[in-house]
Amino acid sequence: xxxxxxxxxxxxxxxxSEVGPAERGKRxxxxxxxxxxxxxxxxxxxxxxxxxxxxxxxxxxxIEEQEVSAxxxxxxxxxxxxxxxxxxxxxSGSGIxxxxxxxxxxxxxQRDLPRLSSLELFPQCPLLTLxxxxxxxxxxxxxxxxxxxxxxxxxxxxxxxxxxxAKAALLHLKETELVRxxxxxxxxxxxxxxxxx
Amino acid sequence: xxxxxxxxxxDYPLSVHRKDLLFTPTGKSIDQIxxxxxxxxxxxxxxxxxxxxxxxxxxxxxxxxxxxxxxxNLRRAAEMTAISDERVxxxxxxxxxxxxxxxxxxxxxxxxxxxxxxVLLAELVREAAEVYERRDVLAESE
Amino acid sequence: MTAEAxxxxxxxxxxxxxxxxxxxxxxxxxxxxxxxxxxxxxxxVAMDSAFDPEPSVRVENGVIVEMDGVQRADFDFIDQFIxxxxxxxxxxxxxxxxxxxxxxxxxxxxxxxxQEVIAVTNGLTPAKLLxxxxxxxxxEIMMGMQKMRARRTPANxxxxxxxxxxxxxxxxxxxxxxxxxxxxxxxTLGVVRYAPLVAMAQQIGSQVGTGGPLTQCAxxxxxxxxxxxxxxxxxxxTISVYGTEPVFVDGDDTPWSKAFLAGAYASRGIKMxxxxxxxxxxxxxxxxxxxxxxxxxxxILIAKGAGVQGLQNGSISCIGVxxxxxxxxxxxxxxxxxxxxxxxxxxxxxxxxxxHSAMRRTARLMPQMMPGTDFVCSGYSTMPxxxxxxxxxxxxxxxxxxxxxxxxxxxxxxxxxxxxxxDILAVRTRAAHALQAVFRFLDLPPITDAEIxxxxxxxxxxxxxxxxxxxxxxxAQQVMDRNVTGLDLVKALEATGFTDIAENxxxxxxxxxxxxxxxxxxxxxxxxxxxxxxNDANDYAGPGTGYRxxxxxxxxxxxxxxxxxxxxxxxxxx
Numbered sequence: 001x002x003x004x005x006x007x008x009x010x011x012x013x014x015x016x017s018e019v020g021p022a023e024r025g026k027r028x029x030x031x032x033x034x035x036x037x038x039x040x041x042x043x044x045x046x047x048x049x050x051x052x053x054x055x056x057x058x059x060x061x062x063i064e065e066q067e068v069s070a071x072x073x074x075x076x077x078x079x080x081x082x083x084x085x086x087x088x089x090x091x092s093g094s095g096i097x098x099x100x101x102x103x104x105x106x107x108x109x110q111r112d113l114p115r116l117s118s119l120e121l122f123p124q125c126p127l128l129t130l131x132x133x134x135x136x137x138x139x140x141x142x143x144x145x146x147x148x149x150x151x152x153x154x155x156x157x158x159x160x161x162x163x164x165x166a167k168a169a170l171l172h173l174k175e176t177e178l179v180r181x182x183x184x185x186x187x188x189x190x191x192x193x194x195x196x197x
Numbered sequence: 198x199x200x201x202x203x204x205x206x207x208d209y210p211l212s213v214h215r216k217d218l219l220f221t222p223t224g225k226s227i228d229q230i231x232x233x234x235x236x237x238x239x240x241x242x243x244x245x246x247x248x249x250x251x252x253x254x255x256x257x258x259x260x261x262x263x264x265x266x267x268x269x270n271l272r273r274a275a276e277m278t279a280i281s282d283e284r285v286x287x288x289x290x291x292x293x294x295x296x297x298x299x300x301x302x303x304x305x306x307x308x309x310x311x312x313x314x315x316v317l318l319a320e321l322v323r324e325a326a327e328v329y330e331r332r333d334v335l336a337e338s339e
Numbered sequence: 340m341t342a343e344a345x346x347x348x349x350x351x352x353x354x355x356x357x358x359x360x361x362x363x364x365x366x367x368x369x370x371x372x373x374x375x376x377x378x379x380x381x382x383x384v385a386m387d388s389a390f391d392p393e394p395s396v397r398v399e400n401g402v403i404v405e406m407d408g409v410q411r412a413d414f415d416f417i418d419q420f421i422x423x424x425x426x427x428x429x430x431x432x433x434x435x436x437x438x439x440x441x442x443x444x445x446x447x448x449x450x451x452x453x454q455e456v457i458a459v460t461n462g463l464t465p466a467k468l469l470x471x472x473x474x475x476x477x478x479e480i481m482m483g484m485q486k487m488r489a490r491r492t493p494a495n496x497x498x499x500x501x502x503x504x505x506x507x508x509x510x511x512x513x514x515x516x517x518x519x520x521x522x523x524x525x526x527t528l529g530v531v532r533y534a535p536l537v538a539m540a541q542q543i544g545s546q547v548g549t550g551g552p553l554t555q556c557a558x559x560x561x562x563x564x565x566x567x568x569x570x571x572x573x574x575x576x577t578i579s580v581y582g583t584e585p586v587f588v589d590g591d592d593t594p595w596s597k598a599f600l601a602g603a604y605a606s607r608g609i610k611m612x613x614x615x616x617x618x619x620x621x622x623x624x625x626x627x628x629x630x631x632x633x634x635x636x637x638x639i640l641i642a643k644g645a646g647v648q649g650l651q652n653g654s655i656s657c658i659g660v661x662x663x664x665x666x667x668x669x670x671x672x673x674x675x676x677x678x679x680x681x682x683x684x685x686x687x688x689x690x691x692x693x694x695h696s697a698m699r700r701t702a703r704l705m706p707q708m709m710p711g712t713d714f715v716c717s718g719y720s721t722m723p724x725x726x727x728x729x730x731x732x733x734x735x736x737x738x739x740x741x742x743x744x745x746x747x748x749x750x751x752x753x754x755x756x757x758x759x760x761x762d763i764l765a766v767r768t769r770a771a772h773a774l775q776a777v778f779r780f781l782d783l784p785p786i787t788d789a790e791i792x793x794x795x796x797x798x799x800x801x802x803x804x805x806x807x808x809x810x811x812x813x814x815a816q817q818v819m820d821r822n823v824t825g826l827d828l829v830k831a832l833e834a835t836g837f838t839d840i841a842e843n844x845x846x847x848x849x850x851x852x853x854x855x856x857x858x859x860x861x862x863x864x865x866x867x868x869x870x871x872x873x874n875d876a877n878d879y880a881g882p883g884t885g886y887r888x889x890x891x892x893x894x895x896x897x898x899x900x901x902x903x904x905x906x907x908x909x910x911x912x913x
Contacts, residue, residue: 079624080589116591117531117559124730150808151530156502158692158724158731159371165659166373169622173381176624210869212853219853227852232842235829242824245570247608247854255854262873263457264682264859266424270598270646271857274605282568285603286561292596294588318602324423325595332416334588 014040014053016188022073023187025093030069031140033059034088036079037178038102040190046104047125047168056190058130059098062137068094068144070137072190076183079175082116085109087185094144098136103171104128108140119143120151126164127155200250205258211251218254222246222278249275269317276315292325294334301336302326368695375663382626382634385617385661385670386473390628394467396435398428407466415584417637420594424644425681427461434462439470446475446483446680449881453486460680465636468680472632472673477706480672485710486879487679489649489872490860491886493711495754496523496686497721499541500728504533505803506540506811507771507786507794508722513544514770515763516721517552519739520755522862523686525576525718527557527728534558535818536783536811538571539828543777543840544770550843551863553610553856557729560592560600567609570825570848571818574610574856576651576686576717580641581615582634585625598645608851610861612649612684613642617670618660631661632670636677643681648859650678651717653688653707656729662693662703672706679712684860684872690718692731700733701745708745708753711886713860715753723799736798746896752888757898759913767795769840776835777828783814843867 016035025032033056040052056072063070073091075084081099085107088097095111096119104125107118120139122128135152142149201218208215212227219227221244234240256271277285288305291297297305306322309315329335357365364370379388397405403422404411414422434442442459445451460468475483497516501508509526516524526541528534538556545552553573556566566572580597581587587594597613604611615638617631626634635652642650654661654671661667675687687707694700708715719742720732727735734742743757771794775786790804797803817823825848832841846867850856856863861871879885888896902912 078589082591083589114559114561117562120530148809148812156529156725156728156730158727159695161656161659161692161730162372162662162694163659164373165622165657166375166663169383169618169660170375170378172622172624173383179624205873209858209873210853210855210871212850212855213868221852227849230845230849230852232829232833232838232845235826235845236833240826242570242826245608245826245848245851247606247851251852251854252605252857255857258858258873262859263454264648266643266646267648267859268646270601271605271854273598273602273646277602277606280606282565282607285606286564289564289596289600289603290561292593292599293591294593294596318599321595321599325593328416328419328595329593332584334416334593 012051012053012057013193014044014051014056015191016040016072016074017191019187019189021187022091022185024091025071027069027093029144030071030093031063031096031098031137031144032088032092033070033072033098033100034084035072035074035188036084036101036175037074037076038079038175039074039100042174042178043102043171046102046128047164047171048104050104050130052102053192054130055100055104055133057192058134059137062134063141066138066141066145068141072188073185074188075185076180077185079172079179081105081107082109082118085118086111086115092144096140096144098140101125102175103168106133106136108136108143110143122152122155124155124157124160125168126160127157200253200257203254203257203261205261209258211254219251220248222248247278249278252278273317273321276313276318279313279315292322294329295336298336299326299330302329368697369699371695372699373659373663377664379630380628382621382629382631383664384630385664385667386469386630386632386673387666388630388633391469391630391633392466394435394439394464394470396431396464398432401428403428403431407464416593417582417584417587417641420644421465421637421640425640426464430458431462431464434459435464435467439467440474442471443474443479446471446487446676447479449486449879452880453877456487456680457682465633465640468636468677469633472677475673477669477672480669480676481706481710483676484672484679484706484712485885486877487676488710488712488877489679489682489684490713490870491875491877492870493752493754493886494522494714494862495520495719496525496714496717497521498690498718498727498729498732499524499526499721500726501537501722502529502726502728502800503803503805504528504530504537505800505806506536507774507790508726508797508800508803509537510540510544510770510774511767511794512721513541513554514547514766517545517550518548518758518762518766521552521719521721522754523553523555523574523714524721525555525557529728530812531558531562532812533815534562534566535571535815535823538566539777539818540774542571542573542825542844543773543828543832546840546843546847547766547770547773549865550840550846551865551867553847553863564600564603567604568607569823571823571828573847575604576612577614578611579614580638581619582637583620583625583627583629586620586623589623589625594641594645597641601645601647605857608854608857610856611647612651612686613645613647614651614655615639615642616652616655616657616688617674618654618657622657622660632673635674639674639678639681639683642683648857648861649684649686649713651686652678653717654691655688655717656691658688658691658693668703671703675707675712682859684713686714686717687712689716689733691729691733692724693733703733709749709751711752726799740900743896744899747899750888750893752886752892752896756895757900764795771795773832773835773837773840776837777831780831780835781818781823781827783817784810
């Protein structure tokens with residue numbers, strides 16, 4: 001199945017249905033993706049209006065083309081990216097996890113690293129494109145297989161902060177309102193539906 | 198070593214005015230840390246460390262300038278010179294939120310006192326244990 | 340202000356007729372900046388919030404039992420740390436009895452000494468310090484800063500990074516930063532695993548020429564400490580503290596763990612400071628309804644209580660947040676002043692990109708550059724901003740000549756100087772060859788002469804020859820596994836014929852034995868001597884006193900790239 005990186009083929013919608021509590025995976029060839037409380041729920045697109053449906057499709061495609069499987073979990077007790085990504089890594093059979101916030105910020109983590117460290121970090125959410133999300137999926141899958149991929153080239157726009165930081169703060173505040181202390185992390189499956197044209 | 202009384206206006210920087218007081222943990226004078234000595238292997242990485250005596254001298258300098266918290270930090274640091282790099286990092290990690298139970302922190306405090314004579318550090322750890330318990334940032338007991 | 344406002348789509352192409360003038364203004368860079376309405380309920384407000392506490396304190400048996408409206412039993416861990424360690428219980432009731440306006444006057448009045456001010460601030464609570472700040476307009480804040488900075492002579496700090504984490508580029512830029520006058524240089528990575536090579540390159544490059552700059556590598560806490568212990572870096576700064584308990588916990592630390600970490604650095608003779616800044620708590624979603632400056636003042640007092648010698652603040656990486664609200668930049672200047680007023684070294688921001696507008700960037704810089712601070716910038720980008728891995732600085736290499744000109748225009752010392760191109764190329768070349776030699780000596784992936792030629796003459800990573808990243812990462816891992824230390828770098832430099840650089844590096848490392856750099860605001864001079872608030876105390880006491888650029892330093896500041904000669908107006912001054 002080829003997955004193009006253009007977001008123009010119809011406005012796909014995304015929702016997540018809960019499968020059960022997030023468990024530790026056994027298969028060594030998997031990547032776990034942790035989504036934040038507001039991802040694909042309160043918010044349906046990143047800070048630069050890229051639909052979450054497309055972000056997830058590309059990430060899954062990147063993992064799949066490396067012939068690695070993927071699981072998605074939703075963290076509900078925190079909107080902290082490092083904690084989410086590290087949680088995913090610890091639950092993943094390969095020890096590799098991805099974390100992503102509703103506004104688009106993402107991270108690839110590994111279970112033995114300190115929580116505030118990472119394998120690869122993508123802090124400037126306004127700069128992340130569908131191509132990047134696919135590469136994030138692909139790299140995570142390669143780490144899962146024990147390979148050493150060339151890190152996804154880091155994007156750097158020094159004007160992202162003046163332009164977006166306050167808006168990102170407001171988005172994060174809204175996301176944080178959904179955080180419920182003590183709520184369990186759950187495994188979810190994505191449901192894509194094409195909107196009627 | 199009983200600490201000499203310093204006058205910061207005259208004695209600081211110690212590396213300029215009071216080299217007679219400065220030694221490495223292996224007993225070398227600071228003047229012996231030369232390029233020649235490094236090349237010959239006489240001076241090693243373990244020599245480029247500060248001694249507890251020197252930290253207490255610097256604490257004196259800070260306190261005389263009215264910086265009592267800086268002095269207290271340097272005195273805690275003096276105790277910490279005895280602890281290995283690895284153990285220091287472990288204790289730091291144990292002091293992070295939700296990392297240790299109260300009993301584990303108490304055990305660290307006891308270790309600091311009994312193995313290292315680090316009474317100031319033990320006090321810091323015990324304080325942490327108390328407040329972490331009150332504020333619910335201890336680890337769940339296994 | 341509600342959630343709905345965020346989701347409203349941007350209006351596009353209305354049918355209103357606009358004037359040509361409007362179009363010009365619409366297209367101005369300042370209109371690309373982000374501005375938001377205040378939302379005090381969640382802390383999206385600079386310093387003027389109805390939800391900030393009223394100042395108060397009560398002491399019983401030498402212990403603070405009530406502070407800013409909160410009883411001791413209800414203190415969160417930040418309140419307790421501040422009450423027990425930062426505030427002087429013996430003097431607090433007397434200091435708090437002074438009005439905020441009177442204390443503000445003391446800050447501005449040249450007849451009141453720095454020591455007299457500190458004797459009062461030692462006893463002030465966060466809410467009281469906020470009340471003092473609210474009495475000061477921006478000019479008064481600058482007047483206060485002139486007197487309250489700890490070290491008499493101002494200095495500057497540079498960022499040295501590469502978009503490709505290229506160690507050769509960092510070595511060259513560190514050498515140029517050193518000759519231009521920076522006293523500290525800081526690096527960080529796009530890919531954390533590159534850290535050992537890049538930190539080494541910065542360490543070596545910074546000691547070319549007269550030497551003396553202290554170097555740091557911004558990483559996760561435990562990793563940063565490890566590099567420091569090995570002597571591959573010289574000091575640490577990004578030891579972050581936060582103003583609300585939940586945000587602190589999200590940052591995986593507490594004031595106690597940070598205080599322990601501070602002691603750990605000192606126990607190895609390594610200088611360090613904490614970092615904080617307005618806006619971090621609201622950005623992380625948990626300001627508990629308090630204003631940005633109120634929360635930042637809590638951070639300042641955490642630093643004071645922990646006994647660290649100094650603080651990097653001035654919003655730092657959150658500058659887009661106070662920058663987006665009214666009086667935000669005034670609040671940022673106030674936080675620098677308050678840090679200095681509680682006797683901490685202050686590395687005062689100006690290190691993060693905050694505006695598309697050149698005018699606004701300069702305005703943001705002036706409250707620190709005009710009065711002078713311990714480090715006017717806590718990260719002037721010594722390379723073009725596209726290479727800045729701190730996501731861009733307020734100032735970059737493109738701005739060097741403007742910065743030096745402003746120094747000359749206003750006779751203010753921002754720590755830098757103009758240097759002739761030939762001198763810059765010489766130090767860049769030397770640094771590159773030294774790094775090449777050290778890499779060869781340590782069996783690390785080679786640096787070619789072609790790479791050196793490109794790097795010496797480059798502006799940024801776009802002009803470099805790309806390196807084999809995966810090989811470099813293996814080399815970086817080697818450096819950690821083989822336990823390479825700063826002393827190994829000294830030996831490698833000496834063995835490969837770079838004795839002068841080896842001597843400079845050894846002089847910096849040797850200071851770990853003396854602890855002189857642990858005192859407040861310590862740097863090394865060009866003569867490799869420690870200079871700090873102890874032997875260079877700020878003695879400002881009004882007009883005609885304190886530090887004023889003069890003599891050799893002023894002559895140096897007069898030099899620019901193109902100055903017409905007076906004796907021969909058809910030529911330029913060399």
